[in-house]
Amino acid sequence: TYYVRVYTYTGTSGQTSTFSVCVTSPPPPPANDNPCSATPAAVNATYGCTVSTGGTVVGATSSTVGLGACGGTADDDVWYSFVANNSTQNIDLTNLAGSTTDMYFSVHPGACGAIGAALLCSDPQSGTVTGLTVGTTYYLRVYTWTSTPNQTSTFSVCIYPPPTPPANDNPCSATPAAVNAT
Numbered sequence: 158t159y160y161v162r163v164y165t166y167t168g169t170s171g172q173t174s175t176f177s178v179c180v181t182s183p184p185p186p187p188a189n190d191n192p193c194s195a196t197p198a199a200v201n202a203t204y205g206c207t208v209s210t211g212g213t214v215v216g217a218t219s220s221t222v223g224l225g226a227c228g229g230t231a232d233d234d235v236w237y238s239f240v241a242n243n244s245t246q247n248i249d250l251t252n253l254a255g256s257t258t259d260m261y262f263s264v265h266p267g268a269c270g271a272i273g274a275a276l277l278c279s280d281p282q283s284g285t286v287t288g289l290t291v292g293t294t295y296y297l298r299v300y301t302w303t304s305t306p307n308q309t310s311t312f313s314v315c316i317y318p319p320p321t322p323p324a325n326d327n328p329c330s331a332t333p334a335a336v337n338a339t
Contacts, residue, residue: 187217203321263277
C-alpha cells in the first residue's frame, strides 16, 4: 500500500480545489527497445525520402550500449537496422512530434550483441555517414536529447544515398557546347 499526499501550493487557508487521481502502469517498451530487436528500416534506392520508417520513444528504456563519443541521454533509445546500399548514406529524422522534437541519433557497425563504436553521432536531425560497406547491416540508435522521463516523441527515419552526379561531373566527360557561327 502506498499513500499519495495532495495539497495546495499556496499557504492560503480555505482552498476549495477539486481534482482526480489516476494511477496507471507505464506503457510497455516498444518492440525495438534493444539492438537485437531492431526494426528493419527502409532504405531508399535513390536520393530523397520516398519511403521512411516510423517510430516512437514512448515507453523506451535505456539499452546496455554505452554512448561513447555521442552526446545526449540515451535513457529512451530505440533501435533500427539497415542494409547499406551505398558507401555513403544520408539519414534524416522527419515528421517530429510529441513532447520534444530535439532528437539524437547514432550509426553503429557490428552485430546486435556486439555493437561497435558509433560511426556517426548526430544532434541535428539529419546527418551523413560515410565509409559503409554495401550489403552490410548497420544499427541506428534514436533517442531524445533530454533526460526528462516519459517522453512521447514520434518520428520517421529516412535513409537514402547521395544524389547521383551528372554525366558531365568531370573534365573527361564534359558535355560539348554548341558554338554560334556569328
